[in-house]
Amino acid sequence: MTTTAFWRPRRWTLRTKLVAWMLLLFIVVTLAVGALTVWQLSRTLRGQLDNQLVQSAVNVGNQLADSAPGGPQPTAGRSLRLSFQVSNGQIVQLPIPYGDSQSHLVQPKPDNFVSGYGRTDSLTRAQVHALKAADIGRRPMTVHLGGHLGDYRVVAVKHNMTVITAINAAGTQVNTEPEAVITVIGLPLDANRTTVAKTAIAVALLSGSGVILVALATTYIIRRNLEPLRRVAATATRVSKLPLSSGEVVMPERVEPRDTDERTEVGQVGASLNDMLDHVYHALTARQASEMQVRQFVADASHELRTPLASIRGYAELSRRETEPVPQGITHALGRIESEAGRMTTLVEDLLLLARLDAGRQLDFQPVELPIVAIETISDARAAGPDHVWGLDLPEEGLEIEADEARIRQILINLLGNARKHTPAGTHVVLSVHPQGSGVLLQVRDNGPGIDPELVPRIFERFIRGDAARTRTEGSTGLGLSIVSAVVAAHHGKVDVTSRPGETVFAIWLPRRQAAPAPATPQPAV
Numbered sequence: 001m002t003t004t005a006f007w008r009p010r011r012w013t014l015r016t017k018l019v020a021w022m023l024l025l026f027i028v029v030t031l032a033v034g035a036l037t038v039w040q041l042s043r044t045l046r047g048q049l050d051n052q053l054v055q056s057a058v059n060v061g062n063q064l065a066d067s068a069p070g071g072p073q074p075t076a077g078r079s080l081r082l083s084f085q086v087s088n089g090q091i092v093q094l095p096i097p098y099g100d101s102q103s104h105l106v107q108p109k110p111d112n113f114v115s116g117y118g119r120t121d122s123l124t125r126a127q128v129h130a131l132k133a134a135d136i137g138r139r140p141m142t143v144h145l146g147g148h149l150g151d152y153r154v155v156a157v158k159h160n161m162t163v164i165t166a167i168n169a170a171g172t173q174v175n176t177e178p179e180a181v182i183t184v185i186g187l188p189l190d191a192n193r194t195t196v197a198k199t200a201i202a203v204a205l206l207s208g209s210g211v212i213l214v215a216l217a218t219t220y221i222i223r224r225n226l227e228p229l230r231r232v233a234a235t236a237t238r239v240s241k242l243p244l245s246s247g248e249v250v251m252p253e254r255v256e257p258r259d260t261d262e263r264t265e266v267g268q269v270g271a272s273l274n275d276m277l278d279h280v281y282h283a284l285t286a287r288q289a290s291e292m293q294v295r296q297f298v299a300d301a302s303h304e305l306r307t308p309l310a311s312i313r314g315y316a317e318l319s320r321r322e323t324e325p326v327p328q329g330i331t332h333a334l335g336r337i338e339s340e341a342g343r344m345t346t347l348v349e350d351l352l353l354l355a356r357l358d359a360g361r362q363l364d365f366q367p368v369e370l371p372i373v374a375i376e377t378i379s380d381a382r383a384a385g386p387d388h389v390w391g392l393d394l395p396e397e398g399l400e401i402e403a404d405e406a407r408i409r410q411i412l413i414n415l416l417g418n419a420r421k422h423t424p425a426g427t428h429v430v431l432s433v434h435p436q437g438s439g440v441l442l443q444v445r446d447n448g449p450g451i452d453p454e455l456v457p458r459i460f461e462r463f464i465r466g467d468a469a470r471t472r473t474e475g476s477t478g479l480g481l482s483i484v485s486a487v488v489a490a491h492h493g494k495v496d497v498t499s500r501p502g503e504t505v506f507a508i509w510l511p512r513r514q515a516a517p518a519p520a521t522p523q524p525a526v
Contacts, residue, residue, distance in 0.1 A: 015219075015226050022218045027211060034203040041199055045192040049153050050140040053187060057138065057157040060183050078116030080152060082123060082131055083161065083183040089132065092181050093164040108164045111183070114149065131184050142189065151193075154186035228259045228266040236273060244284060251281045305348045313341040350479040354462070357486040363404035365514050370399045370433050370440060373408055378431050381416040387425035393432035401440055402514045407487045414480040415444040415506050423448030439493070442508040451499040459497055460485040484508075 012020070083092040093108040112128065114121045123131070127145045134143045136156040144151050163179045232255055239253045255274050261267035316338040371394045382390045412431070419429045429446045451459065458464050463478035484506075488495045493510040 015222055018222045019218050023215055026214050030207040034207055038200045042196045049187050053140050053155045056185050057155050060157050078114050080114045080186045083111035083181045086180040086182060136184055151189045152186040153189055154184055156182055156184045158182050232259055232270045309341050309345045313338055350483060354486055357490055363407060363490055365402045365404060367400050368403045368405045374431055374433050377409060377412040385420040388420055389428045391430040393430055395434055399440060401510060401512045403491055411484045411487050414484050418480055419446045439509050439511045444506045446504050447502055450501040450504055456499055
């Protein structure tokens, strides 16, 4: 598939569309499932963390004044605790006994720590300020503490706690009393996020592997299931390239029996295609038979008409040579009979030639020097039309091709005669011959009034005349350009015409060498 076609799905093959849509559907479902899985895991882990915080908050709120400080036990990271007095916002100083023998002695310790993994640290002043300013309540919330701590899920509870209010000068006498404090406890989110990230990576890797596997499997399955359709399409393509426009039709192409099972969609298409090919074959065979009958009739009629026409012309000429006086009216009538007989003879010869070309009669291909033929035909045209200006445009060197010289002369005579008959006196007509690629280009150009644009597409059809477009000075059978087209086709060449007021160009391209003829199908003699 080309880059341009890749970005235009309308130009994709059916197989590509099916694979692409299945992959797209799988990717969408995989992304949705993966995203839902990661989101649910994150939600579950956060819910577990919040439940642990809430339970710890309950324990802190229910503890007695002489109980040990409560808080969450570290499970996956370092837990924090911060207690400060409601009255002045100072961090609570806890009494910690040294032992039974000196139970009246205490060592004050701030209730502000981050513990876990066998290590305990105090929160920095900035972190303490961040916790106080966060307006933390009994519902868990997330606070960013910065540094190596990162984000914490925290909860706050208000309760009474025994705190140190005074210490003697020696630091051994202490007065304590219950005080209303706010204790903030928290657990880190890093462990949860690490777990979620690892899960997301695992889901992404598995999804990517799944996409590759589905792409390979889908391509194989679709290709295998579309193979019958591809074979049917290949048969239709081969049929579309058969030459069915004319001649005897041979249509050996059919869909294989394995692709015509009408229980399947492809089989229905294959069976219908076979039925259509049968109908087309029968119709073309009937058309060919009808065409052969018409051609045979034209050929037979042409053969039969040549003899009586020759007799009519002969008797008319013989009558005009009588020595006895012949009335002027009879002389004129005999001249007209001879003229019309000659015209009918030309028509019969043209019809006979077209019938032979239609029947595929092989031409007599021999080496032909085109410049010489061009010079001779332009000389004949100059003699027939002295009121026109005739010109030649030939290459400096000789130009030889394999062709039927008589037929080449005929197409040049027809084109030059066409220019002479349908253009006014004084028109410039130029015949040019030049090499072009692997062939030769012949052109007949005139500066006459041009051809009616509506007539140009049908100019090479039989019995088409350009009288409405050009000045008619002589009779025309309407077969001259049809003969040109048929002879050029028999030489495996091309003919074209372009016309506008002031310039009309008939262009003929002929190959220099003719390919070896294929074995011809026997045709009725004409």
